[in-house]
Amino acid sequence: MISPGYSIHLVCLLLGALLLQGFIKKMKARLQGRQGPGLLQPCYDLSKLLKKDSVLSEHASWVFRFAPYGVFVFTLTAALFVPLYVPLTPMTYAGDCILVVYLLGMARFLQAIAALDTGSAFGGMGSSREMTISSFVEPALFMALFTVGIQVGSLNLSEMVLRVSKDGAGYLSLFNILLGISFFVVLIAETGRIPVDNPATHLELTMIHEAMILEYSGRALALIEWSKALKQFIFFALLVNLFLPVPVSRGEAVPLYSLGVFFLKLMVLGYIIAWVETLNAKLRLFRIPNLLLLSLCGSFLALLSIIFVR
């Protein structure tokens, strides 16, 4: 398990997540005509938070205290199953896409109960909304992943990426583009971006994720922010690897070429996200299920066409 390739994988994961966060913020600022913070700002924020004291609500129990650790551990474990610049990952054959989705589900479960723990109405609000949205995200996500898995013949993410990158441009049929768009909608919902949630808001009545973590401070907050960035990185990596195929090497050593290609793809997607966030307003909470239903239908159409058109 401890080989240079894997350590680079881990570093790429932990730092890449923060850099991606910074990149999107920067792009968003640029698109809105602002200068924006530097690329490394999330890293600075994190190191600042790690040094700070924390305030703990007197009503909170151990659930609140340990939840950030749990959220981080489950998210990081899930991330180890997701291929980044090479199809193989440190844990390739120990799990598949269902496991990844459910590990992230466990992280969300912990976050949601921790939000209820302090007795704050905002926590409850965030928790309720997060769980509502996730109930609609999950079927859409599964439909998209299963449709890819069915074409590839495996639910293992590495196998999927391997097949997709081998097929290259040939993989980009019309229905896989449709599938990619559906997955993009899921990505927006899962990463809490506009129009589903606004990561920059502290407006009491519209926030979802921010409402859940309102009572956190110091190190715990740092871990939660980091997990959120990691989760975003996971979904970005999935999308670019499954729907923007570029032939990559399988090699064990660090292939600089594929690393570069991978980050280039992430940047393209990050720019698109910044663009979507700039051009759209947040949706009403009760319109979000419609959006996700649309994504589900897109994936379902792709499934139908794979079965009946091919």
Added chain:
Amino acid sequence: MLNLLLLLGAFSGPVLGVLRGSPRSSSYVSTAFTILAAICGLLLSFNILSAGGKGSTTTLSLKAPNLIPWINFSFFLDGLAAFFLLIISLLALATAIYSMGYNKEFYGRNVGVLGLCMNLFILSMIGVVSADNALVFLIFWEMMTLASYFLVVYEYEKVESVRAGLIYIVMAHAGTAFIVAAFLFLYKWYGSFDFAVLRASVANLSGIPKDLLFVLFLLGFGVKAGIVPLHIWLPKAHPAAPSSASALMSGVMIKVAIYGLVRMVMDLLGGGRVALLLPGGATATDGGSLWWGVVVLAVASASAVLGVLYALVEHDLKRLLAYHSVENIGIILMGVGASMVFSSMGESGPARVALVAGLFHTLNHSIFKGLLFLGAGSVVFVTHIKNIEELGGLIKKMPWTALCFLVGAVSISGLPPFNGFVSEWLTFQGLLMGFGVTEGGMRVFLPVVAVVLGFSSALAASCFVKAFGMTFLALPRSEHARHAVEAPLSMRLGMGMLTALCLLLGVMPQYMLGLVDGAASTVLHTRAPFGNSYDWLTLVPLTPGGASALSGFSPQWVFLLLLAFTGGLLLVMGIPYRRAILGETWGCGIPALVPRMEYTATAFSKPFMIIFRDLYRTTEDMEKIASPAPLQPHFTRIRSYEVSVVRIFERYFYEPLVQVVMAISNKMQILQSGSIHLYLLYIFFTLIALILWTKYR
């Protein structure tokens, strides 16, 4: 021989159930016998299962030729029966330990009767799964219904218990009627009640008679299992019983119905017999048709989603859990239904994976649903409140109960690293394997069912965030919740045992899966054993061809990884919030946080109510108070807010049905004059008519 002794031990439950004496002694004696029976049952089932389910079976034949000459009281335990015996014994053991403390709740009443009913209930369930004869099966089946009915109405002075009991017993008997009808058909055609004889004979049956039998069995067992739309009794009856009984009813009794369905449809009718592939692609099946499995899958999907959707808007803790039983029966039937589909197509590998998934989820659901009901029982035991809106903050008063309930909640939501995830994962695999082996419409249908499974488990997670959060977290919302104390040791032990099993089966499922595989193989009669199955580190349910959408999963690696990361994090960052400054939760500037300011369960489920308003048909009822003159009408204050949900099956199907039945009964009243002479006359005429009919038929 040892097996026989153990079987008798397992039957020893009800002896001395009732003791006139102090409630404490009668409670202890009855639980002691339950524990004895449960241990015998566990040993026996392990004996049979560890031998692969095939080689060693136990037969016990009791004949009473003088009394009832035509019935052979025979019992038979093969792999499948032994597996369900394992489930029954496991839960019986946990609830018996739990009952030692829990029965104190009922010391003012007749505890002996409670113990007797519980033991009779357990005995009858063991009888059902070990019966080798339709009549014996029915006798125990009926005994199971009656014993559980008495448990439901144990608190007979409560109107709702009695009402729940009435609905339960009516529904249960309607279901039993279908099963009786099916067995009578079989008896009429083949002249025997013995399962072995029937199994051999039914193979020649085909077409409509066989389909009819399938429908009868599905309806009959479906009522008891609580599939939608036959589930209406379940959310009423399970919560009404004492919690130890609820745990057994939800954890085990509805599984006995799954046993009945698997035994009768897959084994007896051959729905699980893998079809032979003939040259040219045709299949020669002496088993079931494809549409059986499709119907089961459709029913399963409906149960899974509707069960959890109704649970979401339910705020009575025990009723919420009961609705989740409907959901989980759906998940179990997804595995069973997929297995039936594959069997009818001659695909032994996927059929086996799907059935193993269904059976394993049966075991897992017993464990975590039993655990959750016991946890709910502890909460009610301490606070006497079932409404989660009035609970809260219990995690500080009852830390062990809270931890156990949390593990149960995570397991039932199908999240790793607990047992619910492993069986849901296998169910996904089973369903998606269908893509490689089916054609056309089925290729669409099976992934859609898999997505429905994902949907229902995401909804379940939401529901349990609510159930756990509102019950155990934040501030107590009532006086009773404020003064709660931890449950007694025996209750914690009972829960702790099941909690440990949730984790154990989630991290090391391979050994148990091997046993489940043995149980599944006794039903499927697979000719080609399914190779590459479950080694000790990775689960790779691969079909030999490897043509299907499959993958592997290693629970051990995942668990090790989680442990390593947690350990590392604790090492680097220390215990969380060890040096924190205590402060108040921010209450928008209002000085002290009071429970009234917390989010409520109603508020939590409000988004779901709005999104699914067409299903729930909610009606809101607000009581408003007028404000003083200048503020009126813009600042109306709301004193109370009530939202109610229409349960569409009851409103649009059962209520009209009851009305029709009542109308007919009213008409029939003419016959019922109260005069005994008239009744004698009826009997006389009926007799004459019957004699004439048999004569001139």
